[in-house]
Amino acid sequence: MRTRERAERLLAAVTAALPGGPHADAARAASERVVRVAQAPVSVALLAEGDDDHVVSHHLWPPLLGGGAPALTPRRSTLGYVTAVRLRAVARERAAVRAVSVSFLDRAGIARCRSRLLDRLGDGPASAADWPQALAQARRLWPAADARCRAGLTELVALHRAEVFAEHLLGVEGVPARLDAVHQATMPFHVGGAAGGVAPFPDATAPGPYEPGTELTESVLHRVFPVVRRVTVEVDVPHDRWPLADEPLDLIDLPVLAPHLRTGRADLLIEDELGAASAAVLLPGARGDAERAVRAYPQLTVLTGPGSAALRAGAPAPAPADDLRAALLGAGRDAGRAARATRAHAAHLDLRRVLRATVAALDEEPPAAPPPPPAAQERLRDLVGRIGTELTALIDDVGRGVAGPEARLDGGMTPQDAVTQRVVARVHAWPQWAVLFAAVAEQHVQPGDGFDREDPPARPDVFEATFRATLRELPSVVGEVVDATVAAWRQRRSPRLGPLKAVLLDDVEPARERGDGDGRDAALTTLRRAVQLDWLTHAGPADGASPADADAARQAFPLAPDRPLPWHDPHGPGRHQATVMRVRRELVEAVRRLAVEGLAVEQARRVDAIRHALRELRAALPRTDAEIRALAGVDPGVEPDPPQVLARRVEALLEEDDLSSRAEEDNRMSRTAEEGR
Numbered sequence: 271m272r273t274r275e276r277a278e279r280l281l282a283a284v285t286a287a288l289p290g291g292p293h294a295d296a297a298r299a300a301s302e303r304v305v306r307v308a309q310a311p312v313s314v315a316l317l318a319e320g321d322d323d324h325v326v327s328h329h330l331w332p333p334l335l336g337g338g339a340p341a342l343t344p345r346r347s348t349l350g351y352v353t354a355v356r357l358r359a360v361a362r363e364r365a366a367v368r369a370v371s372v373s374f375l376d377r378a379g380i381a382r383c384r385s386r387l388l389d390r391l392g393d394g395p396a397s398a399a400d401w402p403q404a405l406a407q408a409r410r411l412w413p414a415a416d417a418r419c420r421a422g423l424t425e426l427v428a429l430h431r432a433e434v435f436a437e438h439l440l441g442v443e444g445v446p447a448r449l450d451a452v453h454q455a456t457m458p459f460h461v462g463g464a465a466g467g468v469a470p471f472p473d474a475t476a477p478g479p480y481e482p483g484t485e486l487t488e489s490v491l492h493r494v495f496p497v498v499r500r501v502t503v504e505v506d507v508p509h510d511r512w513p514l515a516d517e518p519l520d521l522i523d524l525p526v527l528a529p530h531l532r533t534g535r536a537d538l539l540i541e542d543e544l545g546a547a548s549a550a551v552l553l554p555g556a557r558g559d560a561e562r563a564v565r566a567y568p569q570l571t572v573l574t575g576p577g578s579a580a581l582r583a584g585a586p587a588p589a590p591a592d593d594l595r596a597a598l599l600g601a602g603r604d605a606g607r608a609a610r611a612t613r614a615h616a617a618h619l620d621l622r623r624v625l626r627a628t629v630a631a632l633d634e635e636p637p638a639a640p641p642p643p644p645a646a647q648e649r650l651r652d653l654v655g656r657i658g659t660e661l662t663a664l665i666d667d668v669g670r671g672v673a674g675p676e677a678r679l680d681g682g683m684t685p686q687d688a689v690t691q692r693v694v695a696r697v698h699a700w701p702q703w704a705v706l707f708a709a710v711a712e713q714h715v716q717p718g719d720g721f722d723r724e725d726p727p728a729r730p731d732v733f734e735a736t737f738r739a740t741l742r743e744l745p746s747v748v749g750e751v752v753d754a755t756v757a758a759w760r761q762r763r764s765p766r767l768g769p770l771k772a773v774l775l776d777d778v779e780p781a782r783e784r785g786d787g788d789g790r791d792a793a794l795t796t797l798r799r800a801v802q803l804d805w806l807t808h809a810g811p812a813d814g815a816s817p818a819d820a821d822a823a824r825q826a827f828p829l830a831p832d833r834p835l836p837w838h839d840p841h842g843p844g845r846h847q848a849t850v851m852r853v854r855r856e857l858v859e860a861v862r863r864l865a866v867e868g869l870a871v872e873q874a875r876r877v878d879a880i881r882h883a884l885r886e887l888r889a890a891l892p893r894t895d896a897e898i899r900a901l902a903g904v905d906p907g908v909e910p911d912p913p914q915v916l917a918r919r920v921e922a923l924l925e926e927d928d929l930s931s932r933a934e935e936d937n938r939m940s941r942t943a944e945e946g947r
Contacts, residue, residue: 278305279930280301280621280923285298287923293632296628297621304617308614311356311518312607314521316330316521316522316524317527317564319527328344341453351501351539352499353522354522359506359508360507360509367449372444374436374441375497379499383429384430386537387425387429387535388407391423427470439480439497445486447501448486455489455491455495480494511595519598527559541566544566544567549601551594551597552572552575622924629917651898657797660770661800668759672876673873677755685873686866688754692751693744698854700733703854737827737860741864748865748868752872764803770801774797827860
C-alpha cells in the first residue's frame with residue numbers, strides 16, 4: 271500500500287513538473303505499472319493432475335465455497351484455458367456468481383503457442399516463422415502422423431482459425447460473457463478420437479473476423495476458444511466463511527495435467543500463470559507431473575490440496591476443503607501479499623530508473639530545442655479522434671440496430687413482434703368480445719329478444735367506433751416500441767463509450783478549473799453529449815397523417831358497414847363461436863397491418879433523426895489546435911522551461927522520494943524494536 275501511495279505521489283509530481291511528451295508518457299506508464307502491480311489481487315494457482323476426462327477442480331467448488339455453490343468450471347476436460355475465480359467477501363449466506371468475463375491472447379502469445387505446438391510435434395519453431403509456413407508444415411506432417419500428432423495438428427489449425435475469427439478481440443481483457451455459454455463452448459480434446467482421424471484441411475482459414483463488439487454467445491466462443499487466455503468468474507462469498515475484508519482473492523484454476531490432454535498451448539498457459547502466482551495448490555495431491563511443474567518456480571509456496579476421493583465425497587466430508595480454505599487464507603494469502611510487495615517494489619525501482627533516464631535525456635537536449643507538445647493536449651487530441659470514430663460507427667450502425675435485422679428490444683423481441691403483441695392485447699380487450707362470449711351457449715351465440723337490442727352487438731358500427739379509438743392509440747404504441755428499440759440499441763453500444771467517458775472525466779473535466787471561456791464550455795458540452803447517449807432515445811413526435819383519420823379508418827375497417835354481423839340471424843350458421851373468433855382475427859389483422867406500416871415509417875424517421883443529430887454532434891467536435899489547446903487549459907503565451915530546468919525538477923522529486931523511503935524504513939525499524947522490547 272505504501273509503495274502504491276509513493277508511486278501515485280511521484281506520478282502527480284512528475285506530471286506537474288514535465289510539460290508532456292515522451293518523457294512524461296514514459297514516467298506515467300511506469301507509475302501506472304507500479305499502481306497496477308500494487309493493487310493486483312492475491313492469487314493462488316490450482317494445479318490438477320489426473321488420468322480421466324474430468325476436471326478435478328469441478329468437484330472442489332461446492333465443499334470449498336459452501337452449500338449451493340455454483341459450478342464454476344465445466345465437468346469435462348478441455349483444450350486448455352485458465353479460469354480465474356475472484357472471491358469477494360460480502361454479507362450473504364451463500365456463494366453467487368456476480369460477473370463473468372473473457373480475456374484473449376494477443377498475437378505474440380498466439381505466435382508462442384504456434385511455436386510450442388510445432389515443437390511438440392517434432393518440427394521446431396524456427397522453421398515456421400509465420401502461419402503460411404506453419405500450415406504448410408502441418409499439411410506435410412498429416413499423412414504420416416499418428417493419432418497424437420494428428421490431434422496436435424488439428425489444434426494448430428484450430429488456433430489459426432480462431433485467430434482469424436477473433437481479430438478484433440486479440441489482446442482484449444474483460445469481455446463480458448455468460449458462464450453457461452463458456453461451459454457449453456469448451457472443446458473436448460481426445461487423442462485418437464474424431465480429431466485424430468478427420469483432416470482439418472482444406473478448411474484452414476476462416477471466412478473473416480467477427481465484427482467489433484460481437485456478443486460472446488456460445489457459438490462465437492466455440493469458434494474463438496483456442497485464443498482464449500483466461501475466463502474470470504467474480505464470485506461473492508459469505509464473509510463469515512471467507513474473511514477477506516476488502517482484499518479479493520483469486521483462485522487460478524489451470525488446465526488439468528494428464529498425458530493424453532497435454533498440448534503446447536495448455537502448457538504455455540500453465541507456465542505463464544505459475545510464473546505470476548505466489549502459491550500453488552496441488553490437486554488431487556502431490557504427484558509426479560504437478561511436482562515437476564511447480565519445482566521450476568522456486569518462488570511458489572506449495573499447498574497440498576485434498577485428494578480426489580475427498581473432493582468427490584462433497585458435503586459429507588467437508589474437512590479437507592476446510593483445511594484448504596484455512597491454508598489459502600493463511601499461507602496462501604501471506605505468500606501472495608509478500609510476492610505482491612516484492613513486485614511492487616521492483617516496479618517502483620523501475621520507475622526510478624525511468625526517471626533517472628529522463629534526467630539524463632533532458633540534460634543532453636539542447637536548450638533551444640522545441641518542447642514536445644503538452645501531454646494533456648495530445649491526450650485530448652487522441653480522445654477527440656476516438657470519439658469521432660465512435661460517432662461514425664454509431665451513424666453507420668443505427669440503421670441496422672433500430673430499423674434493420676439487428677433491431678431488438680431489451681428482452682430480445684423484434685419491434686414488429688412487440689407492436690403485434692400490443693395490438694393483439696388491445697383488440698382482445700374490446701368490451702364487445704366479453705358480451706359476445708358471455709352470450710355463447712352450446713358453442714353458439716344466443717340472441718337477445720328478436721335482436722332488437724345490441725346484446726350481443728349485431729351491427730358493425732359498434733365495432734367501428736372501437737376500431738377508430740384503437741387506431742388513435744397506434745402512434746403512441748409505435749412510439750413506445752421504437753423508443754424501446756432505440757434504448758436497447760443505445761445500451762448495446764454504450765459500453766464502447768465507457769472508456770471514453772472515463773478519460774473525459776479524468777482529463778477534460780479538470781480543465782474547467784484552469785481558466786474560463788464560452789468556447790471551452792461549449793466544447794465540453796459537445797464531448798459530454800458524445801460519450802453519453804441517453805438523449806438519443808426520444809426524437810420528438812412523428813409527423814404526418816394518423817391512421818385514425820376518417821378516410822384511412824374507413825378504408826381499413828374490414829367489416830362491411832351496411833351488412834349485419836354474421837350472428838344476427840338466429841337460424842343461420844354465423845351464430846357459431848368460431849365466427850366470432852374469425853371476425854376478431856380480421857379486426858386484429860387490420861389494426862396490426864396499420865401498426866406495422868406505422869412502425870416502418872416511424873423507424874425510418876427515427877433513424878434519420880438520430881443520424882442527423884449524430885452528424886451535427888460529430889461536426890461540432892473541437893478540431894483545430896486552438897480549440898484543443900484551449901480545452902486542455904494550455905496557455906500558448908507561456909514560454910517553456912529549458913530541458914535542464916526540467917531535469918533539476920525531476921532530480922528534486924527523486925530526492926524527495928529517497929527521503930520518504932528512508933523515513934518509512936526508520937519508522938519500521940522503530941516499531942520492530944518496540945515490539946522486541
